[in-house]
Amino acid sequence: MHTVLTKDFFKRDTLTVAKELLGKFLVLGDKSLIITEVEAYDGHDDLASHASKGKTARTEVMFGSAGRWYVYLIYGMYWMLNIVTGDEDYPAAILIRGAVELDKNNQVIKKYSGPGKLTKALRITKSLNNLMASKKSKLWIEDRGVKILPKQIKKSARIGVNYAGPIWAKKEYRFYLDI
DNA sequence: ACCCCGATCGTA
DNA sequence: ACGATCGGGGTT
Numbered sequence: 001m002h003t004v005l006t007k008d009f010f011k012r013d014t015l016t017v018a019k020e021l022l023g024k025f026l027v028l029g030d031k032s033l034i035i036t037e038v039e040a041y042d043g044h045d046d047l048a049s050h051a052s053k054g055k056t057a058r059t060e061v062m063f064g065s066a067g068r069w070y071v072y073l074i075y076g077m078y079w080m081l082n083i084v085t086g087d088e089d090y091p092a093a094i095l096i097r098g099a100v101e102l103d104k105n106n107q108v109i110k111k112y113s114g115p116g117k118l119t120k121a122l123r124i125t126k127s128l129n130n131l132m133a134s135k136k137s138k139l140w141i142e143d144r145g146v147k148i149l150p151k152q153i154k155k156s157a158r159i160g161v162n163y164a165g166p167i168w169a170k171k172e173y174r175f176y177l178d179i
Numbered sequence: 180a181c182c183c184c185g186a187t188c189g190t191a
Numbered sequence: 192a193c194g195a196t197c198g199g200g201g202t203t
Contacts (some may be wrong), residue, residue, distance in 0.1 A: 001182055037188065048186070050200095058200060077195030082186085095186055105185050160186055 003143045004135065010066035014042040014085040014092040019175050021083075021141070023148040026099055028139050030121055033112065034146065037073070037098030037176035039158045044091055048164035048171075057124030061130050062091040069139065071119075071129040078116030079125050083133055083141070097159075100179060111179065150179055 005024065010017055018040040026033045040048035041062075050059045050072075061070045063085055070082040070093045082093040099118060101109040112118040119125070124139070131137040155172040162169050 041186070049186055051188080053201085056201070072186090072200095073198060075185055075195090080186060097186085114188070114197080158186070163185080 001141075002146055005067075005133070005141045005143060007067040007132075010083060010085045010133075012085070013064075014040045014094065015173065016172070017085045018094045019153055020095060021096075022153060022175060022177050023146040024045075025142040025144050025146075026096065026139070027142050030124070031101060032142075033099035033101045035099050035141075036111075036179055037096075037113070037174070039095040040085075040092070040173040041095065042086075042092045043174060045111065046164075046171075047157060047168040048161035049091065049093075055091070055174060062093050064130070067134075068130055068132055069128045069137070071124065071126055073085050073126070074116075079119040080104075080115050080126075081119050088121060097174075098176065111149060114160075129179065135141055148177065154178060 004039055018038050021035050021038050024035050026035055044051055046052055049063045055063050065088055066085050068084045070084050074080055080095055082095045084093045086092040095115055097115045098113045100111050103109050112121055133140045154176050156174045157170050157172055158174045
């Protein structure tokens, strides 16, 4: 059974949604990738989050309704793909950092490790920013019934956020599967 | 108008 | 462990 995840799925606690995204499928045209690594950016207090500096033209998406794509450029060359979570006016999103591409028979075609490499391979750019994750926007997330056990979910501090200070840089908001 | 820095990556 | 890289966010 293939269920397209909609606003209701994403409009919940960000850490909960982040863990549940593992094992879900990122679908783009005829490509299906099982999500294996994510990071949560949760609320205005999260000093690692762009939203900690308040609402700006860039971060406005994060304050908007859940289930939209937040895509931004980093280091002048890499697009980061995030899905907005939580309630309206509560800025939060989940960065998709790794996935495994499968064919129709669920055979592994390719592994994508690293958010920049993933978007480069899928040709994801700014054009998706602020659009709903749906068939209409051509990029969406599906539940295909894959069950992930809690013990399969690994966690660690988020990558590349040392600027966030001792407390927030150390939060174990990165969740991943050992494939 | 401009300065500064980064939710990375590849090489070592 | 570290440096390349450069667009644009945030502020002036």
